[in-house]
Amino acid sequence: MKSYIPNFLTLLNVLSGCIATVFAVFNHLEWAALFVFIGIFFDFFDGLAARALNVQSEVGVQLDSLADVITSGLVPGIFMYQLLNMAERGGWNLGFGHDIELSVMPFLGFVITLASAYRLAKFNVDENQVSSFVGLPTPANTLLIISLPLILMYHNNEVLNGIILNPWFLIGLTILSAYLLNSPIELFALKFKNWSFKDNGIRYLFLIGSLIMLLTLKFLAIPIIILAYILMSLIDGGGRAA
Structure with a gap:
């Protein structure tokens, strides 16, 4: 079932x-x-x-x-x-x-x-x-x-x-x-294998930053979040943070 x-x-x-x-x-x-x-x-x-x-x-x-x-x-x-x-x-x-x-x-x-x-x-x-x-x-x-x-x-x-x-x-x-x-372009996925900050630092930073922007900028935050997602992935190398 x-x-x-x-x-x-x-x-x-x-x-x-x-x-x-x-x-x-x-x-x-x-x-x-x-x-x-x-x-x-x-x-x-x-x-x-x-x-x-x-x-x-x-x-x-x-x-x-x-x-x-x-x-x-x-x-x-x-x-x-x-x-x-x-x-x-x-x-x-x-x-x-x-x-x-x-x-x-x-x-x-x-x-x-x-x-x-x-x-x-x-x-x-x-x-x-x-x-x-x-x-x-x-x-x-x-x-x-x-x-x-x-x-x-x-x-x-x-x-x-x-x-x-x-x-x-x-x-x-x-x-x-x-x-x-x-x-x-390689982009990191929001999949957590564990909860350690060492292994998931970019994910935590992205999620916290996204939450702050949504609370302050509301819908205007969404394009900024998507842009930040792409830029953070490029800086991190996408797969290296996985």
């Missing part, structure tokens, strides 16, 4: 991603972001449960990536579509009308979905990404993308709004996101 627990948690990630997709399509990005956070929560704990119960399986590995294609692949692609659509129309709009004239540019957001799917496929056949990652993990990339409309909603700063709703910024971020997902 216990062998089904991790897969059940993964299926909850799938469900969260499906709900987030519906909200994102109708441009209710705040609710969509909430269910992405819930999905990433289940994504973290399904692997933890599998290791704790010693019930890792090939089915679980494949199911986990299929879930991530939805929650951390399709959904951020829709978020970027909506942001590009807003940028093209010159403003922030919480509603998604039925009389929308489709244009090509917003569909560039789905480059993130394609890059995420490709990364997940590579991850499934790469046996070396155990204690570290090669390229930005899809959940981290998703948090970066979904933070943008949350910054618009909760910070409402004219300078930030102008940057985020600049179509060239969004296109550039889409290209950068696709590159980071499949880049050769």
Whole structure:
């Protein structure tokens, strides 16, 4: 019976991603972001449960990536579509009308979905990404993308709004996101083999720093945290801290 627990948690990630997709399509990005956070929560704990119960399986590995294609692949692609659509129309709009004239540019957001799917496929056949990652993990990339409309909603700063709703910024971020997902950069994983500071110093520093930034900067902290994650990994050498 216990062998089904991790897969059940993964299926909850799938469900969260499906709900987030519906909200994102109708441009209710705040609710969509909430269910992405819930999905990433289940994504973290399904692997933890599998290791704790010693019930890792090939089915679980494949199911986990299929879930991530939805929650951390399709959904951020829709978020970027909506942001590009807003940028093209010159403003922030919480509603998604039925009389929308489709244009090509917003569909560039789905480059993130394609890059995420490709990364997940590579991850499934790469046996070396155990204690570290090669390229930005899809959940981290998703948090970066979904933070943008949350910054618009909760910070409402004219300078930030102008940057985020600049179509060239969004296109550039889409290209950068696709590159980071499949880049050769080695990044440390938040997996603790023991609790000693000597072996996990970079992880403790990252988690403590992230918590402080979230408490002080709120959603604006998320892009900074992702940038700090990449820079700390480059400085540490990614795998050396594992």
